[in-house]
Amino acid sequence: MGSRRRKLSLLWTAGTFLAVALIVSGLTPHSARCAVPASADSAFPQPQALQPAVRFWIDVFTRYSYRDFIIVDSTDVRRVYEVMHLPGFGPPSGSQIAQADFELKDKYRRILYWLAEGGQPRNADERRVAKYFPHASRETFLKAASNLRVQEGVRERFMKGMVRSARYRPMMRRIFAREGLPPDLVALAAVESGFDPRARSSAGAAGIWQFMRGTARKYLHISRYRDDRMNPYRATVAAARLLRENYLMLGNWPLAITAYDYGPGGIARAAAQYNGDYVQIVKHYNGPHFGFAARNYYPEFLAAVEVYRHSNRYFPGLNEISTPLLLADEHSTPAPVRHAERVTHYRIRRGDTLSRIAHVYGVSVESLLSENDLSNPRRLRAGDVLAIPAAAPAARHAAPVTHRYRVERGDTLYGIARRAGVSLRRLMAVNRIYRPRALSIGMILHIPGV
Incomplete structure (x- = not known):
């Protein structure tokens, strides 16, 4: 369901589903209902054949910047032909990315054709490529020329995702444990969205777990007014159930x-063809759209688990970085890491209103x-679960209101808050304003003490 990947809609009859599930997994109808293994170390095997791919993705996540472009053989990432660093600062533009992709592929396609x-070999680049292909045939070089792939580094984005994840991982791990799944499985959200609950892909996937609309309808409520894919709690419950179903099937x-x-469905067909041997599937399966993304999805996940388990090794001092500063260019800034555990959840009862719930928890309706x-x-629907954001420390311990201010022509809430030395969120909470633009000339605002 990754945002970078083509989404497939595969329909199976009940009889086909059961037959393939029992053939692939070797389960009897009784064993298919047994608990899913919850030990992360035993649950996620790392065959020796996968180690180069896992190492490659660890480097992509932690070593290479978004201005680094790595050209590799898409069928064997051990063949790293070159890492090109794009001069400059900040994320590269779309045209710069396209130019880097073209130049690297053109350069190494010419070398492989030669x-x-x-x-x-006439130079260092050609000698480096030739070492990957000792005594290779002409066909081998030509095939390698058609397998060139340029991968952009994601160190900065992955680091932001790690900071952002502190808000959601405790909740996700509890949900996965409750479903009998290995808690480390939540690292899959790093691969899917970088733990961004507002992520959307060009293919139509949405939310922190990147559900496609068709798949999501089986587990989530989607309507004109509400899309549960964008709700981290509900989407995590759905992802846990989908992953559990996948495990029991495969x-x-x-x-x-x-x-x-x-x-x-596609993986079940591949597993039936190769007797459930994952390594053989990755090496030889040639099903529709089973390309670089699908072959590397599990290695990417293993790399993410490794980085999260040993975050201090790969990102020393990450916990000391100021979260708001690190995420300053995000479309929404999550709560600071140190308050992540204070996010709670509330099940709506008949007669509840958002304003009443917001008042009880000391947060604004807008934040809900x-x-x-x-x-x-x-x-609101009785029985639905609301995620309650952590109240800002300043709001929880706000000093008494000290004075009032009459809104004048040209005023904005942001400008008033800045002049008063208070946060915009606190000013809105004290005055029960749910939209920053909901000001009128002559309106009286209560200015909280600093």
């Missing part, structure tokens, strides 16, 4: 995790709407 025709986590990206991606505050 070697294919029997040419001898029998092991390498297949179940890959199925989250490629689709359970934003946290739960609700567009209409009146559309």
Whole structure:
């Protein structure tokens, strides 16, 4: 379901589903209902054949900047031909990315064509490529020329995702543990969205778990007024159930995790063809759209688990970085890491209103709407679960109101808050303003003490 990947809609009859599930996993109808292994170390095997790919993705996540472009053989990432660093600062533009992709592929395609025709290496680049292909045939070089892939580094984005994840991982791990799943499985959200609850892909995937609309309808409520894919709590419950179903169908986590990206039907067919051997599937399966993304999905996940387990090794001092500063260019700034554990959840009862819930928890109605991606505050359903954002420390211990201010022409809430030395969120909470633009000339604002 990754945002970078093509989404497949695969329909299976009940009889086909059961037959394939039992063939692939070797489960009997009784064993299929047994608990899912929850030990992360035993649940996520790392065959020796996968180690180069896992190492490659660890480097992409932690070593290479978004201005680094790595050209590799898409069928064997051990063949790293070059790492090109783009001069400058900040994220590269789309045209710069396209130019880097074109230049690197053109350069190494020419080198591989030269070697294919029997040419001898003439420079360091050609000698480096030739070392990957000792005694190779012409066809091998030509095939390598068609397998070139340029991968951009994501160190900065992955680091932001790690900071952002502190707000959601404790809740996710509890949900996964409750479903009988290995808690480390939540690292899959790093691969899917970088723990961004507002992430959307060009293919139509949405939310922290990047559900496609068709798949999401089986687990989540989606309507004109509400899209539960954008609700981190509900989407996590849905992802846990989908992953559990994948596991019970396919029998092991390498297949179940890959199925989250490629689709359970396609992976079941591949598993039936190769007797459930994940390594053989990755090496030889040639099903529709089973390309670089699907082959590398499980190694990416293993790399993410490794980085999260040993975050201080890969990002020393990350916990000391100021979260608001690190995420300053994000479209929404999550709560600071040190308050992540204070995010709670509330099950709506008959007669509840958002304003009443906000008052009880000491947060604004606007923050509840934003946290739960609700567009209409009146559309609440008894039994739904709301994520309650952590109240800002200043708001929880606010000093008494010290004076009032009459709104004048040209005033904005942000400007008033800045002049008064208070946060915009606190000013809105004290005055029960739910939209920053809801000001009128002559309106009296209560200015809280600093």
